[in-house]
Amino acid sequence: MRAGGGRRARHLHPDGHGDVHGRRGPTLTGTLNASGQACVTTSAIPVGTHTVTATYNGNGNVAGSSDTDSVTVGQGASTTSVTVSPAAPVCGESITICAQVTVSPPSTCTPTGTVTFVISGGPTLTGTLNASGQACVTTSALTAGSHTVTATYGGSTNIASSTGTASITVGQGVSGISASISPSPSVCGEPVTICADVSVAPPSTCIPTGNVTFAVSGGPTLTGTLDATGQACVTTSAIPVGTHSVTITYPGDGDVLGSTTTLP
Secondary structure, three states: OEOOOOOEEEEOOOOOEEEEEEOOOOEEEEEOOOOOEEEEOOOOOOOEEEEEEEEEOOOOOOOOEEEEEEEEEOOEOEEEEEEEEOOOOEOOOOEEEEEEEEEOOOOOOOOOOEEEEEEOOOOEEEEEOOOOOEEEEEEOOOOOEEEEEEEEEOOOOOEOOEEEEEEEEEEOEOEEEEEEEEOOOOOOOOOEEEEEEEEEOOOOOOOOOOEEEEEEOOOOEEEEEOOOOOEEEEEEOOOOOOOOOEEEEEEEOOOEEEEEEEEO
């Protein structure tokens, strides 16, 4: 007998009851109808091949009898869909990736277990399914660019595995520059230090890297390298007498957009 709702029919004498026993499944009792048939229905048979023994206990006029058959219950089929939030993240922003595992009818089993999220150019993460069949993970480790996330549900005893994919496009963080000049004012030939602090606007948490160019009108053009805090400083004593502007340019890097400012 195949898994078609766990129904087992027996044609017996139309008087009395028939018991149906399934190995590793329930024991059920059905009442014979006028044609000598008793039917039961169950959805409690686990995955696998089971023996069903139907026993008629007999009555005062008819002796009891029994017969056996088998029922094979297969795994439910699953599908996995993937969602990403926020839809347009920027570098270093916290991103939540969720996988929803759905079981296809006629199976009514609940998916259990874990989902593995493999992100191209990023980390591999694992989430556990909740009671509604959803698993979520969070990461802020994605650099700017296009990424593909592949979510794989490994399946369980009752539910087959499945895979879903989604795309994530991470934008560059937006930078801004604040600057200082010391000493100000200065005198001819005095060393002057110009510092630029490059910051990145939330929600990005990426650190700007690379060089900053300091162009002094009527004076030198200098280059400084950003340190781990996002600051670059240069010092010069080659600025002639007079009033000068300083144009500071950060060209950006792969994760942070460039920016510029002019002093004063």
